[in-house]
Amino acid sequence: MNQDNKHALEKAVDAALAGDWQAAHEIAQEYDDSFANWLHAVLHKIEGDNFNSRYWYAKTNGKKFADFSDAREELVALKTSLKNRANE
Numbered sequence: 325m326n327q328d329n330k331h332a333l334e335k336a337v338d339a340a341l342a343g344d345w346q347a348a349h350e351i352a353q354e355y356d357d358s359f360a361n362w363l364h365a366v367l368h369k370i371e372g373d374n375f376n377s378r379y380w381y382a383k384t385n386g387k388k389f390a391d392f393s394d395a396r397e398e399l400v401a402l403k404t405s406l407k408n409r410a411n412e
Contacts, residue, residue: 329355330406336363337403341396345370358385362402370395 336351345367352364365380365387374389381389392398 329357329360330409333359333363334403334406337399337406340367340370340399341403358383358387359402359406362387363399365389366392366395366398366402369398 332351333355336348339345339351340348340363348363349367352360352367354360361380361383365377365384368374368377368380369389371377378389381387392401
């Protein structure tokens, strides 16, 4: 993941945390890495589209639909994971 992708995905997570599902989804769709796919999965979970959410979870590095019951907590975990990749 390059810094541009990381920055964009952090922006998308912030948008999702602020309740702007559409903006977050538009950004998530632009990337195809495990973090973007994880974000995409969470966004569809928020939307209530569990079938599509599970599809995107299958494209992550081992994340599962049932890992988090609270989408906000999952977004915070995703954001923390992105921050931990500061030098990638």
